[in-house]
Amino acid sequence: DAMVIQNPRYQVTQFGKPVTLSCSQTLNHNVMYWYQQKSSQAPKLLFHYYDKDFNNEADTPDNFQSRRPNTSFCFLDIRSPGLGDAAMYLCATSRNMERTYEQYFGPGTRLTVT
C-alpha cells in the first residue's frame, strides 16, 4: 500500500542535543509538509517542500531545519532541542498544491526532550 512512513515513532533526546526525524513516502507526491502538534492542539505547519523548493512558515523558529534529498524522503532537523519542542511531529504529503488535493499524514514521531 502506498503510504507515508515516519521513523522513529518515538524519539527521546537530551536538551540541546541535535535530533533528526525522518519521513518517506511511496505516493510519489510533489509536496511534503512538516507539522508540529502539541498536546490537545491542532497541528501547526512548520514548512513544506514543493519538489525541491523549500517554503518556511514565518513563525517557524530557526532551530528547525529541513532537507529533502529526493522525492521520497524528507527530514526534520532540530538543531538544539528545548523542552518546549517536545511534541508530536507529523509529516504529510499531497499530490499538488491545488486546493482540492487532500494531504496524507504519516503516523507521527513523538519527541521527548529530557
Place this chain on the structure above:
Amino acid sequence: GNSVTQMEGPVTLSEEAFLTINCTYTATGYPSLFWYVQYPGEGLQLLLKATKADDKGSNKGFEATYRKETTSFHLEKGSVQVSDSAVYFCALTRNTGFQKLVFGTGTRLLVSP
C-alpha cells in the same frame, strides 16, 4: 483571514447515539473543506471532504455538507460506535495559491458502550 471554528469538546455519547460536531468557517471565495480524524497516538486520517457548495462528503457512515449560506460543514453520524472515539479536526484550504490547511482546534469524541 481564513479560520475554522469547532465546537468545544469533549463530546460524550453512548453507543448508537446520533453525532453532530459543528464546524463553521471564515474564508474568502470558495475553500475546500475537510474533516480529519486522529485516533489516540496516531497521525491524522482524512475522513471526508467537499470542494464546492452543496457537496456532501461521506465515509464510514459520517457525512458533512458544504453550506455556503451558513459557512458551515457540520459532521454527522447516525449511530456512533466505541471505535469512533477520537479527535476530529475540521479544516479548509483556501481557493487560490498555496494549499495550506487551516485547522480548527479539534473536538474530542468519547463513545461509551
